[in-house]
Amino acid sequence: MYDVLVVGGGIAGTSIGHELAARGRAVCVLEAEPELARHTTGRSAATWIGGYGPPEVRRLTLASRAFLDDPPIDVAGPLLTPLPCLYVGGPDAAPDAAAGVLGVAVAPAEAEQLNPLLRPGWTSVAVLDDTACELDVAGLHQGYVRALRAAGGEVRLRARVVGATRAAGSWRLSLASGDVLAAPVVVVAAGAWGDEVGRLLGSAGVGLEPRRRTIFGSPAVVPLTGMPFTCAIDGGWYVKAEGGLALCSPEDAEPHAPGDPRPDELEIARTIEAVNEATVLGLRSVRTAWAGLRTFAPGGEPVARYDDDVEGLFWFVGQAGYGIQMAPALAREAAQRLAEV
């Protein structure tokens, strides 16, 4: 018997699990896979960008900064490393392309100094966000798991939830292994599978939409040292240096059923062309590629609340493309909300 069962062992489940355990709740995080962070959490671009996403996401991202700068939990090293974000548009960029992009407008010549790998003369508009950072996702996730365990919480692997019943104010969750665990409150933090898990508990779901995003790594013909995170100002691609490769994304957002998406080869080919047009990276081949699901709730902002109709079901879903960078504030606020009832 626990106080709270959390379904999902990605950043969402472990961050709220930690916050609840730290408040003295008996918590168990249930992860279907044999290891944590196999799905979206292990597939991100690992960036912190304060101006990214809708207003509530930006508020949560900024409110998470102090935690990430000076973590109150035991982590192996710094979680943030400065990595300026440069938004650029080429000759075809719309005249108002910079409208709504948060940062400081910079002249094309200055953009070429900030990223000397931009093709000379290509840039027509640029915006710099020099507060952006590289984010150690594994460091944060493992820190949460460590803190959760240190506070007496548990994490169970190979613990796929396959059924649920409620009686006398308590849930009984059945696992694929045949085990049954009980608690008055269940947190659904199952990412792309959120609605599926919610339906096991008798909810109609919140209308989640998982969307595929592809990332690939390609060798460049020039050294990438010091290159800022560089994004097409009107969307369509971004590129950052990682492990000696140019790590690129087409910024695709194709609806996809919960599962293990494959990278989109056509999108990869299109992105190589676009990045080569904008820069002198000279990308030719693909060394590594993966895809993950960014899961959106209606309205695009995360859902952290009790279900309107089903007693003891707390939703913690819809982290979309910002679930790591806003995790500290989102988990803290969600745990407070959960505990108020």
Ligand SMILES: Cc1cc2nc3c(=O)[nH]c(=O)nc-3n(C[C@H](O)[C@H](O)[C@H](O)COP(=O)(O)OP(=O)(O)OC[C@H]3O[C@@H](n4cnc5c(N)ncnc54)[C@H](O)[C@@H]3O)c2cc1C
């Ligand atoms: C390509 C890409 C780039 C991204 N870049 C960034 C970035 O730079 N910065 C940022 O902040 N965010 C980024 N994101 C978004 C971020 O990765 C997600 O918002 C976040 O990882 C979502 O975490 P989660 O815990 O909700 O989901 P997940 O990590 O998918 O975790 C859900 C877990 O639930 C488990 N589960 C499902 N069903 C069950 C069940 N029945 N029983 C038990 N367990 C179950 C799954 O196995 C899974 O491990 C990116 C995402 C992608 C795909």
